[in-house]
Amino acid sequence: MSPKKLELEIMSLDDLWVLHEEISGILSARIKAEKQELEKRLAVLNGEARGPRDPSSFERVPDDKPRRRYPRVLPKYRNPQTSETWSGRGKRPRWLVAAMKSGRKIEEFQISDAGGKARQRA
Structure with a gap:
């Protein structure tokens, strides 16, 4: 010690x-x-x-030009149990990942294009 x-x-x-x-x-x-x-x-x-x-x-300094506006992306996939949707962009949602792990295919969740033009106008 x-x-x-x-x-x-x-x-x-x-x-x-x-x-x-x-x-x-x-x-x-x-x-x-x-x-x-x-x-x-x-x-x-x-x-x-x-x-x-x-x-x-530490806030972001604005640029001289305004930010480009991105078009609204319509959903392409729907969870039939909860009606959650996913546009197909970004990370796959948990419900879709879980369904695919259980053997289902992504095409099973695809939203049919019926009425697609009506959705685009909305």
Whole structure:
């Protein structure tokens, strides 16, 4: 056992608590100083020399041109049990993955094109 550990073990509860509060204060001050230093370095890396940034300034900077509007995508697949739909884009929904694992084919869930033109107008 090290001599310092022996000293801590023989200290009274009040002395240990005072030591704990001193250490907590020192740690808090050092953490705050380190955070400020890192924020300054981040500001320099971001090309800003005016100091630390607040969290609200991390918003996306708008471009000069407006975002392109994407057309509405109609659903192509339907869950017959719950009437949930999927357009065929992005990750497959859980209900479809589970059905395919059980041996069913994706074509079984395809929405028929009957009335497709009416849906497109809506």
